[in-house]
Structures are given as structure tokens and as C-alpha cells.
Amino acid sequence: MKTSSLRFSSLRNIILASAMSVLGAAAWAHGDVTPQAVDTKTLPQLGSKWLPSNPYSSGPAFNEALRIGSSAYNQNCARCHGLEAISGGIAPDLRKLDADCTGMADAQKKSACFAEMDEFYVATVRRGRTRDGRVYMPPFEATLSQEAIWAIRTYLETRREK
Numbered sequence: 827m828k829t830s831s832l833r834f835s836s837l838r839n840i841i842l843a844s845a846m847s848v849l850g851a852a853a854w855a856h857g858d859v860t861p862q863a864v865d866t867k868t869l870p871q872l873g874s875k876w877l878p879s880n881p882y883s884s885g886p887a888f889n890e891a892l893r894i895g896s897s898a899y900n901q902n903c904a905r906c907h908g909l910e911a912i913s914g915g916i917a918p919d920l921r922k923l924d925a926d927c928t929g930m931a932d933a934q935k936k937s938a939c940f941a942e943m944d945e946f947y948v949a950t951v952r953r954g955r956t957r958d959g960r961v962y963m964p965p966f967e968a969t970l971s972q973e974a975i976w977a978i979r980t981y982l983e984t985r986r987e988k
Contacts, residue, residue, distance in 0.1 A: 861966055862901040866894060866973035876952075876972055879944045882980045895981030898974050902966065911985040917963070921987045923947065928986060944979065951975050 870887050882891030899911070906917040913919035927939035952975070954965035966975070 861964065861969035862898075863969055864894060864898040864901070864971070864974035864977070866971055866977060869894060869973045869977065872972045872976070874972075876948065877976070879941050880976050880979045880983070882976050883983060888980065891977040891980040892984060894974070895977035895979070898970070898978050899981050902970070903978065906963070911982055920982050921985045923982060924986055947979055947982075948975060951978070 868890050869882070872881060882888055882895075899907075900909070903911075903920070907920050908914050908917075911920040924940060924943050927936055927943060930936040930939060950963065951970070952965060952967040954961065955963040970978075
């Protein structure tokens with residue numbers, strides 16, 4: 827009787843230790859969820875008034891914005907939206923953010939659609955998303971500058987599904 831009780835106790839301890847190590851690994855795997863500041867000194871500074879559309883989509887700052895945006899995305903967005911903006915299902919797949927716009931044939935309507943998506947994107951990143959009192963996306967306005975947010979948008983524009 828004592829032997830079976832000892833075996834049960836040992837088995838229980840092994841199972842408990844295994845469960846704790848799996849749960850601990852899962853907690854560490856999620857990574858640091860604190861928004862990370864982004865160094866944007868090498869980008870043209872945009873001032874305090876928020877621009878209505880992405881100033882880095884084209885022009886001389888595009889490559890630098892893309893470099894910074896890629897890094898900033900990986901630091902702040904990938905844990906929910908997925909590596910390379912390919913969602914694993916937790917949050918929206920950001921490659922599809924502009925999906926309604928990309929197929930438009932009329933250039934003027936397409937441009938207006940992209941402008942609306944820029945507004946939606948900036949509002950969402952700045953203020954986050956809350957529904958029924960639950961935070962689905964934290965606000966990043968206090969952490970990310972306008973330059974960083976637009977740099978991330980530049981990166982996402984290169985990730986659009988074709």
C-alpha cells in the first residue's frame with residue numbers, strides 16, 4: 827500500500843512539474859508585451875500635427891522608412907499580427923488591410939480608398955481597439971511617434987497581398 831501511494835505521489839509530482847514547465851515556457855514564448863519605442867531620427871520629422879496619409883509611401887525617405895518600419899513592426903506588432911504581417915489568427919492579417927482598394931480599376935477611387943485606409947490605420951494604432959470593455963489592441967500613441975507609425979505603415983504597404 828505504501829509503495830503504490832509513493833508511486834502515485836511521485837507520478838503526481840512529475841505531472842505537476844511537467845505542466846508547470848510547459849506553462850512557464852508558454853508564458854516566456856509570448857515575449858515582452860510592452861510597446862517598444864522606435865528610433866526615427868534618420869527619417870524626415872513630421873511635426874506634431876498628424877498627417878492624413880503616409881508621407882513615406884514614396885520619395886527619398888521610402889527605403890529608410892521601410893527599414894525602420896520592418897524593425898518596428900517586429901518589435902511591436904508581430905506578436906499579435908504575425909511575422910511578416912501574416913496572421914496566425916489572433917489578430918487581423920495586415921496584408922489584407924487594403925484588400926478592398928487594391929483591385930479597384932479607377933485610379934481616383936483607388937487613391938481615395940487608400941487615403942481612407944490610412945485614416946483607419948492611424949486611428950487604430952493611435953487609440954487601439956476596445957470592444958465590450960475588452961482591449962483587443964492597446965493604444966500606441968504614447969509610445970510610437972507619428973514617424974514610427976507611418977514607417978510601420980510603409981512596411982505594411984510592401985506586404986500587401988497581390
